[in-house]
Amino acid sequence: MKSGTVAVIFVSKRTAVDPEGYMKAAEEMGKAAARFPGYCGIHSARGADGVGITVSYWSSDEAARAWKADAAHSAIREQGRATWYEWYELIVAQVTRDYRWKREELGSE
Amino acid sequence: MKSGTVAVIFVSKRTAVDPEGYMKAAEEMGKAAARFPGYCGIHSARGADGVGITVSYWSSDEAARAWKADAAHSAIREQGRATWYEWYELIVAQVTRDYRWKREELGSE
Numbered sequence: 001m002k003s004g005t006v007a008v009i010f011v012s013k014r015t016a017v018d019p020e021g022y023m024k025a026a027e028e029m030g031k032a033a034a035r036f037p038g039y040c041g042i043h044s045a046r047g048a049d050g051v052g053i054t055v056s057y058w059s060s061d062e063a064a065r066a067w068k069a070d071a072a073h074s075a076i077r078e079q080g081r082a083t084w085y086e087w088y089e090l091i092v093a094q095v096t097r098d099y100r101w102k103r104e105e106l107g108s109e
Numbered sequence: 110m111k112s113g114t115v116a117v118i119f120v121s122k123r124t125a126v127d128p129e130g131y132m133k134a135a136e137e138m139g140k141a142a143a144r145f146p147g148y149c150g151i152h153s154a155r156g157a158d159g160v161g162i163t164v165s166y167w168s169s170d171e172a173a174r175a176w177k178a179d180a181a182h183s184a185i186r187e188q189g190r191a192t193w194y195e196w197y198e199l200i201v202a203q204v205t206r207d208y209r210w211k212r213e214e215l216g217s218e
Contacts, residue, residue, distance in 0.1 A: 009164055
């Protein structure tokens with residue numbers, strides 16, 4: 001992730017309500033974000049306790065704010081508050097560095 | 110989360126190996142991090158696909174680097190590479206702002 005990239009850390013707790021509607025909306029939002037100008041990638045995980053973290057990465061703060069203001073995204077956010085989330089927290093941060101590590105393939109033994 | 114707080118975003122994919130050892134180590138590391146100078150909090154989630162995200166928050170970049178260099182933490186990292194992880198990615202970012210939302214309790218109906 002390039003230094004200066006904006007990371008939007010979205011931490012949320014799901015209600016038990018409407019899992020199908022939520023999954024469908026999450027998939028649609030993921031696709032819409034990926035088409036949105038300035039999108040640099042996404043990481044997402046949700047555990048059995050209903051707590052999930054999605055980090056989306058944006059080329060600039062302006063891009064992150066534009067995605068926040070997007071009409072379809074805003075409509076889904078309202079639905080999220082009405083139905084899908086117990087609580088959420090959103091933390092915006094600017095990337096300074098990153099590291100990657102990957103297991104080496106040793107072939108079959 | 111105060112502006113200037115350092116967020117360390119750790120994204121990892123677990124192997125299927127040694128779940129008990131991993132759980133024990135993860136719990137110990139969580140406790141050790143919480144005792145470490147400059148610790149400001151943690152968010153964590155891991156899904157059924159083995160992909161997890163842990164975001165730890167630190168008062169400064171120096172605090173985040175000191176935790177990285179901690180001996181017990183470094184030993185666990187080696188064990189993680191040898192045994193528990195397929196891959197991981199670590200992104201360091203500086204918090205600029207945050208928002209919170211929580212469902213209002215309406216009482217029982």
